[in-house]
Amino acid sequence: MLRRLTPVLLTLVVVVLGITALAARPEQGPAGRSADFVVLAGVAGLRWEDVDPQTTPTLWRMAEQGSIGSLSTRSAHRPTCPVDGWLTLGAGNYAAWNGSRRQGGCPRTEVTVEQPDGIGANLPDQEGVVRYNQDRQSWGTMPGSLSESVRCSVAVGPGAAVAAARPFGRVDRYAPALPADPAPLLGSCVLSIVDLGTVDGTDPTARAAQARRADAQLARVLAARPPRSLVLVAGVSDTAVPSRLHVAVADGPGWERGWLTSPSTGREGYLQLVDLAPTALSALGRPMPERLFLGRPALSVEGRPADLRTAIDEPAGADREAGAQRRVAGWFFALLAAAQVALSIAVLPLLRRARRHAGPHGPAPVSRRIVATVELLLVAAALAVPAALLADAVPWWRGTHPGWWFAGVTAALVVGGTAVVRFAxxxxxxxxxxxxxxGLATLVVGADVLTGARLQLNGVVGYSALEGGRYAGLGTVGLGVFIAGAxxxxGWLAQRVRRGWRPAVMVAVGGVAVVIVGSPYLGADSIGAIALTAGLSVAAAISTGGWLTVSRLAWATMAGLAVTVGFAVLDVRRPAAERGSLGRFLAAVGDGTGGLTVHRSSSANVETLVNSPLTLLALAGAALVWFALLQPWGGLLRLFGIYPAIRAAMAGTAVAAGIGGLLGGSALDVAGAAGALVVPMAALASLRVLDHSTDRTLPGAGRPGDEGTGGAAGGPTDGDGPGGGRAPVDGRTPDAGRPEPGRADAGRDRPGATGGGGSAHPAVPGPPSPSAGPVRVPAQPGPASTDVVTG
Structure with a gap:
């Protein structure tokens, strides 16, 4: 009865752990009204490197007394040109101005602003812009949503008119430039949007002059600001390629000397352009159109350094790191994919010649020195991604040649990690x-997540704040490595215990990993947690041996569905501002907009599949496994027969990586990152299993009942099971085990078989001592030979 109830109990444990990890969320108190007026002042292209006490004294003083952060200006176009940025600001969602766009640049876009009555204005192109964003974009964006949420709004300058125009093109109050006395205009409506100009180009002198003019305009705005007002200054867009992080400053009651953040980023000091519209409405105490706004209200949190220069250095450094990450990440993954493909090809002849022949004839074995070198290269390849993640602990991006600095640091870490593994x-x-x-990979990624995932933000193998997809928790590559490592x-730990305890060990270790991945305080990846739950259930179901039967698959599927349904029910009942990705999707399905989410995910999967170097890694790893390692001469089937817990771990990794990539919109990226760790280790373990394939042991040399780990029930244990620790033969550790019942390759994988029929060898005279370890019996000449176990 206990044996029958074990799958049920383990499934319940996995479900409880998964729902617990996903359900707990940080408390977010409701943001109350904090201002009577809001002024949004935008400067296209303004970055933190443009801000200093001499060039921009007004903005410097405002940053000293207010809250600051790095602004990601993502829109529906890449890069976000000024007109796209202003349109996104007014929509509270990713928007884009319709029209032609040259590749890799921002053309000058003339915005037609008509003033028929001298009070307001009209944008005749607004109807076409709305239609373009509704029909041609997949975000469900409605330009003008911010202005539609207030009774009246003011716009100063053409960029501000784009942000303040209602969906039908009307701007309530408009001035082409700041009047001599801006106070009456800014106080006429609760919301004012001001275009302070543009800072562009690469010449420092020209940029400084443009920043100085924008700062002078800001001084006039602050002098005329209405009482009890919140002023937000933002670098609303890029002006050229590549994209950069921009300035964000908030000054008003409740925004003193802090970091700006947002629930949409979950990272102190970071917010998105789409967060500014809901921030303005939240400060005014106005309800927000949840179906139309993608951003969330910004917050001010403590922890900013008292010295402003020290505080500004952080977002400025983040901008430099994100820019360097974009340049370095491409060639790193390209080189990694090329290296792993080359290593896979080099392993093939070693696999074909790794199995030792008992007869006098056969190919000469490969030199032990060459095999040892290839093993070290396989270890180094598996550690490349964790080493690249750890390299971001060193500020390599500050050097003159950041790519070379990163390469040097990563290579040193790979060498160090390989040495640790070699001498462990x-x-x-x-x-x-x-x-x-x-263990090393899990430790590196897990420690980073537990300490705030600082190495993944803007890291080469992490995620970039410039992309606007993720700002905290586990990224795509980190998720793949963590799933595989955990x-x-x-599986490695489960293989060291008795068969009946293996599912419990798998669930204990994997359950902790599910909590780390899914907790909003840590990994903050609900899709990854659901995927890992499914993979863990599969691994636990087959960790004792045998195949993935219908009943085992049913329990694994039920566990994944139970976690998904349980979390979905809890998440969809939360307030809209506190829902996770799954809750927002279900809410969208309920109001009829879920098709946009599915369309965006499908488009992201296709784009990633075509453009990502990790796709090549995933395909190359799958090809090596299918066409080599799983062949009769490849050794992986033998490895799976001897170590069923390792087979379970690899099968669970494949399931989790596939589900996580598909549902997360990252195609094969998660599988590629996981494969970069798993495939080299599978090849190395297969080489070693084949090398020991002709080793034999004495009956009764191990502990009785150690099935799958050696001993009397399965041959030499290699020290990896309860019966391990016996002396090696010919300087090598023996490795064999009893294959699974009913396997078609049981005869081939049996420690006493070489695959050929024929006469048996005579027994060795005189039984050796049981403590002497396994004995290799030399083959005798004859037409065919078969190894026998002697005693």
């Missing part, structure tokens, strides 16, 4: 390198 205890055992590499660690 148990390296000579078959699963020794696999367990060490998986499940391989669980």
């Amino acid at each position: 205890p148990g390296h000579e055992r078959t699963l020794g390198p696999l367990g060490a590499v998986a 499940l391989l660690c669980a």
